[in-house]
Amino acid sequence: MSYVLHYAPDNASLVIRLALEHQGVPYRTRLVDRSKQAQSSPAYLALNPNGLIPALETPDGAMFETTAILLYLSEQHGKLMPKAGSERAAALKWLVWLGNTLHPMLRIMFYPHIYTKGDIEDIRTPARAQITHMLGLLEQAQDVAWLEGPISAMSCYLAPMLRWCAIYGGPAWFDLSDHPRLMDFALLMEQTEPVHRAIAAEGLGATPFSAPRPATPPEGSAT
Secondary structure, eight states, rough: EEEEEEOOSSSTHHHHHHHHHHEEEEEEEEEGGGGGGGSSSSSHHHOOOOOOOOOEETTTEEEEEEHHHHHHHHHOOOOOSSOOOHHHHHHHHHHHIIIIIIIIHHHHHHHHHHSSOOTTHHHHHHHHHHHHHHHHHHOOOOOGGGGSSOOHHHHHHHHHHHHHHHHHHTOOOOOOGSSHHHHHHHHTTTTHHHHHHHHHHTTTOOOOTTSSOOOOOSSSSSO
């Protein structure tokens, strides 16, 4: 079985790259060149009509939506999600929370011009506050053993979002050291082989989650 990941460096496709690398399944990549608005091309819209990254070509057809792809890969290959019981219930809850609650708030902070025609700080400032609150909820939660490993669908999703908080959204608003449990999670993720391979593929730097810097990818652009 082989997959084709349509990606842009340091975009949400990084979540799927981490999952594929962790599961050890073969896949190829095709760059979606954001500098040329390739995500809006007819060819890409045929894969993801939303014009968002990523899209994953699978033997069962093209897929979009990061959470859906993670669940699909887990069903096909295991490793990413618990199989049953209270652990699976908690994993499903937090995975959907990452995709439906935290990620959309990050998008508001990253792309405020989409959501307002006024002063972008009028929308960014409350978004930052909400993100800080959400990360505090996650850090204090009792049913998030996946923060301590091993790699899961949730950790593949969370780690890139912690990275983006530190890089985007305005100057010096986010410090991961304010969240010690999440910092420990970031450091643990950076020790794994899937992350090392993603670092090399997308130019993420040696500490992509605990002390990130803008990507210097071998191809394409992160923005």
